[in-house]
Amino acid sequence: xxxxxxxxxxxxxxxxxxxxxxxxxxxxxxxxxxxxxxxxxxxxxxxxxxxxxxxxxxxxxxxxxxxxxxxxxxxxxxxxxxxxxxxxxxxxxxxxxxxxxxxxxxxxxxxxxxxxxxxxxxxxxxxxxxxxxxxxxxxxxxxxxxxxxxxxxxxxxxxxxxxxxxxxxxxxxxxxxxxxxxxxxxxxxxxxxxxxxxxxxxxxxxxxxxxxxxxxxxxxxxxxxxxxxxxxxxxxxxxxxxxxxxxxxxxxxxxxxxxxxxxxxxxxxxxxxxxxxxxxxxxxxxxxxxxxxxxxxxxxxxx
Amino acid sequence: xxxxxxxxxxxxxxxxxxxxxxxxxxxxxxxxxxxxxxxxxxxxxxxxxxxxxxxxxxxxxxxxxxxxxxxxxxxxxxxxxxxxxxxxxxxxxxxxxxxxxxxxxxxxxxxxxxxxxxxxxxxxxxxxxxxxxxxxxxxxxxxxxxxxxxxxxxxxxxxxxxxxxxxxxxxxxxxxxxxxxxxxxxxxxxxxxxxxxxxxxxxxxxxxxxxxxxxxxxxxxxxxxxxxxxxxxxxxxxxxxxxxxxxxxxxxxxxxxxxxxxxxxxxxxxxxxxxxxxxxxxxxxxxxxxxxxxxxxxxxxxxxxxxxxxxxxxxxxxxxxxxxxxxxxxxxxxxxxxxxxxxxxxxxxxxxxxx
Numbered sequence: 001x002x003x004x005x006x007x008x009x010x011x012x013x014x015x016x017x018x019x020x021x022x023x024x025x026x027x028x029x030x031x032x033x034x035x036x037x038x039x040x041x042x043x044x045x046x047x048x049x050x051x052x053x054x055x056x057x058x059x060x061x062x063x064x065x066x067x068x069x070x071x072x073x074x075x076x077x078x079x080x081x082x083x084x085x086x087x088x089x090x091x092x093x094x095x096x097x098x099x100x101x102x103x104x105x106x107x108x109x110x111x112x113x114x115x116x117x118x119x120x121x122x123x124x125x126x127x128x129x130x131x132x133x134x135x136x137x138x139x140x141x142x143x144x145x146x147x148x149x150x151x152x153x154x155x156x157x158x159x160x161x162x163x164x165x166x167x168x169x170x171x172x173x174x175x176x177x178x179x180x181x182x183x184x185x186x187x188x189x190x191x192x193x194x195x196x197x198x199x200x201x202x203x204x205x206x207x208x209x210x211x212x213x214x215x216x217x218x219x220x221x222x223x224x225x226x227x228x229x230x231x232x233x234x235x236x237x238x239x240x241x242x243x244x245x246x247x248x249x250x251x252x253x254x255x256x257x258x259x260x261x262x263x264x265x266x267x268x269x270x271x272x273x274x275x276x277x278x279x280x281x282x283x284x285x286x287x288x289x290x291x292x293x294x295x296x297x298x299x300x301x302x303x
Numbered sequence: 304x305x306x307x308x309x310x311x312x313x314x315x316x317x318x319x320x321x322x323x324x325x326x327x328x329x330x331x332x333x334x335x336x337x338x339x340x341x342x343x344x345x346x347x348x349x350x351x352x353x354x355x356x357x358x359x360x361x362x363x364x365x366x367x368x369x370x371x372x373x374x375x376x377x378x379x380x381x382x383x384x385x386x387x388x389x390x391x392x393x394x395x396x397x398x399x400x401x402x403x404x405x406x407x408x409x410x411x412x413x414x415x416x417x418x419x420x421x422x423x424x425x426x427x428x429x430x431x432x433x434x435x436x437x438x439x440x441x442x443x444x445x446x447x448x449x450x451x452x453x454x455x456x457x458x459x460x461x462x463x464x465x466x467x468x469x470x471x472x473x474x475x476x477x478x479x480x481x482x483x484x485x486x487x488x489x490x491x492x493x494x495x496x497x498x499x500x501x502x503x504x505x506x507x508x509x510x511x512x513x514x515x516x517x518x519x520x521x522x523x524x525x526x527x528x529x530x531x532x533x534x535x536x537x538x539x540x541x542x543x544x545x546x547x548x549x550x551x552x553x554x555x556x557x558x559x560x561x562x563x564x565x566x567x568x569x570x571x572x573x574x575x576x577x578x579x580x581x582x583x584x585x586x587x588x589x590x591x592x593x594x595x596x597x598x599x600x601x602x603x604x605x606x607x608x609x610x611x612x613x614x615x616x617x618x619x620x621x622x623x624x625x626x627x628x629x630x631x632x633x634x635x636x637x638x639x640x641x642x643x644x645x646x647x648x649x650x651x652x653x654x655x656x657x658x
Contacts, residue, residue: 126316194389197356202403203377213391 054271055079062267078272092247093273096255100277103165103251104233107172111229114173115180116222120210122181123188124196134185137178145175146238153242163245171239176229183228187221188214227288231281252277304490305367305457306332307353312362314348314514322348323359324514333488335481337505339495341537345514346494347462353492354460355379366457377406382451386463388443390435396422396446397431400453421449424483441472448480458490465500477503498538502526510534528647532654535578535647541610543578544621548648550575555648559616560595566645566658574651581624583643586611586631594638599631615639 053069054062061072085091121127122134152171153162161167191214199209234252241254250258256273259266309328315321323345330336338346351357353364355376364371371379382403390399400418409417422428425445435443444464451459464480465473481504484491495501501508502522510517510525510533518530529535535543548555548563555563555577563577587594597615604627611623611631623639631637650657 126318126320128317130318192387192389194385194387195391197351197354197376197383197385198389198391200356200376201354201381201383203406205375217392 051271051274054267055275056272057268059266059268078266078268079276081266081269082273082276093252093255093259095248096250096252097276099165099249100234100252101280103168103172104230107169107176107233108226108230110169110173111176111180112222112226115177115225116184116215116218117210118177119181119184120188120214123185124193134182137181140178141175145236149238149242152239156243162243163249165249167243168240168249168251171243172233172236176232179232180225180229183225184218184221187218187225191217223288227284230284234281304332304488306330306334306490307336307458307492308363308365309349309353310363310365312349312352312364313360314345314352314357315360321514323352326362326511326514326516328509328516328519330490330492332490335484335491335493335504335506337493337495337501337508338511339498339501339505339508339537340511341496344511346496346511349511350383350460350462350492350494353458354381354383380454380457381460382454382456382458383460383462384444384447384451384464386466388435388440388447388467390443390446390450392435395432395434396427396438399435399446400427400450403450403454417453417455421452424452425449440468441476444468444476445479448483452483452487458492459484461491461493463495464493466495466497473500480504498540502538510537512537528656529578530656532576532578532649535649539580541581541622541624543580543647544584545619545649546577546579546621547618547651548575548577555646558618559597561615561617561639561641562593563641564645566648568658569648570650570657573657575657576649576651578647578649579621579641580643581610581622583641583646584613584621584623585640585642586613586623586625586629587638587640589636589638591638591640594640597637597639599633599635599637601633602631611637613637613639 053072055078056074056076057068057072058075058077061068064072081091083091083094122130127133156162156167161170195213195217196206196209199213200206204212236251237253237257240251241257244250244254247255252273256270256277259270259273307328307330309326309330312323312326312328313321314323326345326349328336328349338349340346348357352359353366355371355374355378359372366379366381390396391402394402397418400421401414404414404417422431425448427442427445427449430438430442430446435446438446444467447464461480465476468476477500480491480493483489493500493504495504502525505522507519507521508525509519510530512533518525518534520528520530525534525538529538529543532545535545546557546561546563548557550556550565550569553565555565555575557563557577563579569575586597586599589596595615597613600612600614600620602612603610607627609625609627609629611625612620613623614620621639647656648658649655
């Protein structure tokens, strides 16, 4: 289960913000709406429930026909297997989770550190061909990443970044910087430049003014943007599977995918690993949900 | 307090936009000087260049005797009030006022004394312990003014400070600013696009258009003799009637037979336009002495006056300001005559005042 940026953008807030006038239409319509929503919820949530169920079933219940929905024995051994190897040491999956955390975290920090000042500069200063520059930055996100994976692979082999965490960090940061710049520019535009002007008249330099007065007001926006970037890096699959091969570099998405195949598939382990993989993102998105909505409504809506 | 000299100011942005083409200003010590113009005319850029928030491409700025071209804003010893009040949102009023003083490193006792003095001047006593978002727009602007005051700067720069206030409050604040400026004898440069604000506040007004100064003068000069067709159309509500005229028999004659007294020194062989204020015309019963026949196109009843739009057979309809006692219905046949003195006359080609 993966929370993609697009899903996070399109579901919750849009419904909440629909104008009251659109809700007219009487009881029949609202009944229909509820029915459709229930169908949608079942379709969306069933795979998640099934994943969670599978992760706590014993293996013979997992493969039972007909499928057991309720009366199965609960076990946590799959979760143990996610982290502990059969010989008692650390499992390969736990290493890949750690890799994921490092890669996603560092690339997000990198994208934020580079993107926020850039967004501020694009918002505040008259830059030559500003619109063209911004369009160019955005255009790097037009294509799906898979289009460039072969050239990137060849270049990485040339410079020795293949199968390294640094390589993944750099490519994720490169994909997140344009997103960060665009999203943060929306937030910076909302903060009146007069704060900085006033601070400069009070004796601060431009950078100090940004640091002391504008940056604190941008924190919610930075949090929202960073969460989006983090989710992108955490979920990313294509680059991870092409650019890494060894167990001690590989991130969680290709590692989990690698569990499937071979002669038998330990579905309990796959499900448990997936739950563990989804949890941080869900928890994080829940913690900053207000900022996520703010990020969508504030940063995305142009004045 | 000090005067401000701006010489041949030119500002071009990296993207090629010329915000200020050529501006010369000489602002006296203790003067309330208003820069007036439509948006994009360069007035705010000029002000920001004086403040040091923008670096001019060429030209010199002097505050007092100091050439400030290369000084950062903080070292120019000026205070600025913004359209958006720019109070630090996390600070109480008291600390917002003290902030610039603490940044300067003044001793605590003096900071407190100056804050109290500014708070008394702007009557902020009850607001001192509130944060900006607990204040109304008018209160925020008073705090912003007080924050400018505590600095005891050599000049105040005001960037459309009243634009965000509602009409009634704006009138109050206008009075307050004028009073304050007079009391302190402060040099104040005030930028606005609102001609009423400019006329009521300014000792002198500079009208800017497309990065150039069109006219500098007292409010009365600017109103009576706009220096160009742009100024003529910009100042006054409703604006001046611009009537194409020809010189014949020692009179200015417009289309439809309207006759005006010519000013001395008119150029020959030029196409001329006379600028006639709406109050320099009169709508009468048809056929009255010295009138031309005309028809009321529409009438705006404003309570204290009526603005008639009148068709007298000229190229354009003219607007006439009449007291509310003179009433004609729309479409009524009326007479129209000029009652003012000699009008301002412009050359159509150069768009400038010729006599």
